[in-house]
Amino acid sequence: MNVSTAVAVSGLTVRHRRTVALDRLDLSLGPGVHGLLGPNGAGKTSLIRVLATVAAPSSGRVELLGGDATSHRERTGIRRRLGYLPQDFGHYPAFTVREFVAYVAWLKEVPAERVPAAVEHAVARVGLGDRIDARMKTLSGGMVRRAGIAQAIVNEPELLLLDEPTAGLDPEQRVDFRSLLRELGTEATVVVSTHLVEDVAAACTDVALIESGRLAFQGSTAELTALGGESPDGNDSTTHAVERGYTAALHAHRTPSHTAKGALR
Amino acid sequence: MRPSALLYLRSRALPGALAALAGTAVAAAWAAWWLESRPDFDHTARLPVVVLGPLLAAAAIGSSLHTPSDELDRTAVRAWWPRRLAHVLAPAALAVTLLALAVPGHAEQFGALAAVRNTLGLVGVTAVAAAVVGARLSWLPPAFFVGTVYLAAPSTPGGGAQWWAWVMQPGTQAGAWTVAVATLTVGTALYAWRGARRVTGES
Numbered sequence: 001m002n003v004s005t006a007v008a009v010s011g012l013t014v015r016h017r018r019t020v021a022l023d024r025l026d027l028s029l030g031p032g033v034h035g036l037l038g039p040n041g042a043g044k045t046s047l048i049r050v051l052a053t054v055a056a057p058s059s060g061r062v063e064l065l066g067g068d069a070t071s072h073r074e075r076t077g078i079r080r081r082l083g084y085l086p087q088d089f090g091h092y093p094a095f096t097v098r099e100f101v102a103y104v105a106w107l108k109e110v111p112a113e114r115v116p117a118a119v120e121h122a123v124a125r126v127g128l129g130d131r132i133d134a135r136m137k138t139l140s141g142g143m144v145r146r147a148g149i150a151q152a153i154v155n156e157p158e159l160l161l162l163d164e165p166t167a168g169l170d171p172e173q174r175v176d177f178r179s180l181l182r183e184l185g186t187e188a189t190v191v192v193s194t195h196l197v198e199d200v201a202a203a204c205t206d207v208a209l210i211e212s213g214r215l216a217f218q219g220s221t222a223e224l225t226a227l228g229g230e231s232p233d234g235n236d237s238t239t240h241a242v243e244r245g246y247t248a249a250l251h252a253h254r255t256p257s258h259t260a261k262g263a264l265r
Numbered sequence: 266m267r268p269s270a271l272l273y274l275r276s277r278a279l280p281g282a283l284a285a286l287a288g289t290a291v292a293a294a295w296a297a298w299w300l301e302s303r304p305d306f307d308h309t310a311r312l313p314v315v316v317l318g319p320l321l322a323a324a325a326i327g328s329s330l331h332t333p334s335d336e337l338d339r340t341a342v343r344a345w346w347p348r349r350l351a352h353v354l355a356p357a358a359l360a361v362t363l364l365a366l367a368v369p370g371h372a373e374q375f376g377a378l379a380a381v382r383n384t385l386g387l388v389g390v391t392a393v394a395a396a397v398v399g400a401r402l403s404w405l406p407p408a409f410f411v412g413t414v415y416l417a418a419p420s421t422p423g424g425g426a427q428w429w430a431w432v433m434q435p436g437t438q439a440g441a442w443t444v445a446v447a448t449l450t451v452g453t454a455l456y457a458w459r460g461a462r463r464v465t466g467e468s
Contacts, residue, residue, distance in 0.1 A: 052339075079342045084337070090332075090333040091337075092275065092276040092278075108340070109342040
């Protein structure tokens with residue numbers, strides 16, 4: 001296997017009771033910032049949770065950072081090098097930002113003598129340095145989300161998984177966050193699940209589009225944009241172009257299955 | 266103490282739980298003394314103390330099994346089961362010690378032995394409950410069990426009742442001890458293995 005491939009999954013299937021969240025998904029991701037796009041319920045969160053090793057797949061192979069994530073022993077090493085921002089991450093409300101991030105550093109087994117500096121660095125990177133000793137329960141939604149990003153990067157992960165990281169951020173914070181993403185993408189593999197195409201247009205080098213648990217499109221952001229073709233009305237922004245590409249890729253993916261269903265009727 | 270260990274203890278609200286344990290022991294000691302000092306009562310009147318004291322202690326331990334950051338905790342590098350085991354057994358050992366001291370004398374009746382047995386057994390029930398219904402409601406099944414047994418148990422000790430009404434038995438009944446220790450073993454093992462059930466909508 002290529003050592004620079006941080007994520008290599010094949011035949012990944014995840015079932016929740018009777019519904020199939022991921023259906024024999026094959027995906028491999030290398031360094032850079034990958035936007036994980038797809039309609040609501042497409043399986044983005046299921047995929048991120050499997051990659052974060054918090055959920056076990058029903059079947060399939062999951063290789064992360066060169067190790068087998070389904071093996072108990074290799075998972076330990078993987079988790080040290082993994083950062084994860086869940087969509088809803090709980091926190092002990094009486095913790096300060098510093099304590100919350102230090103708690104996660106402890107979970108990730110960052111060496112104790114490096115924790116204080118690592119915590120301050122991570123918190124500063126998300127722009128919360130001036131609120132580092134504020135209690136989590138006193139923070140606004142956007143600040144809590146940034147504290148969440150800080151805990152995800154405290155161990156300087158090689159694989160960073162962010163599930164809806166821009167939810168709750170105001171436009172200025174989103175701009176700052178995207179530049180942080182680009183910075184992180186130079187040294188790690190970053191997977192960002194989002195349904196904001198402007199996040200993808202501004203920060204992601206590559207895109208994986210998931211629909212009904214299957215991979216509908218994978219390529220660079222430019223390739224997705226190209227799928228959308230020329231704008232009919234001439235005045236076009238990048239966001240619009242990516243949006244059209246997104247829609248075109250989804251349509252292209254859906255069409256064969258629709259004709260198959262039509263033939264059955 | 267290492268700062269990381271303190272963070273763990275605080276995230277589970279363990280300082281509060283330990284304070285509740287101490288408060289329970291003090292209240293139990295006072296109630297036992299008061300009941301015994303009533304003119305028509307003797308040491309056998311301490312039965313409610315050796316049942317309710319351990320129940321409250323178990324509830325305090327059970328509520329501390331709740332984690333606010335379940336999803337993040339799952340990404341921990343090290344396996345959780347040793348920490349979970351310690352999290353049940355260490356406070357249980359403390360509760361056992363405190364409650365044993367709260368009811369001095371007459372261990373063969375409703376004294377230290379019964380208090381220890383009931384604490385161990387009810388911590389076991391609470392641990393099972395935390396794994397099955399979640400930590401926040403883990404006090405409910407043992408409270409229901411104790412309430413039912415308190416009303417239904419026959420007044421004579423021993424016999425078949427020592428197996429199901431083990432919390433109501435005098436301290437020296439072997440059957441009641443067997444059930445309590447088995448419950449503790451099953452409860453701690455189940456909790457260490459599975460952790461508290463995650464309940465959606467909890468913060």
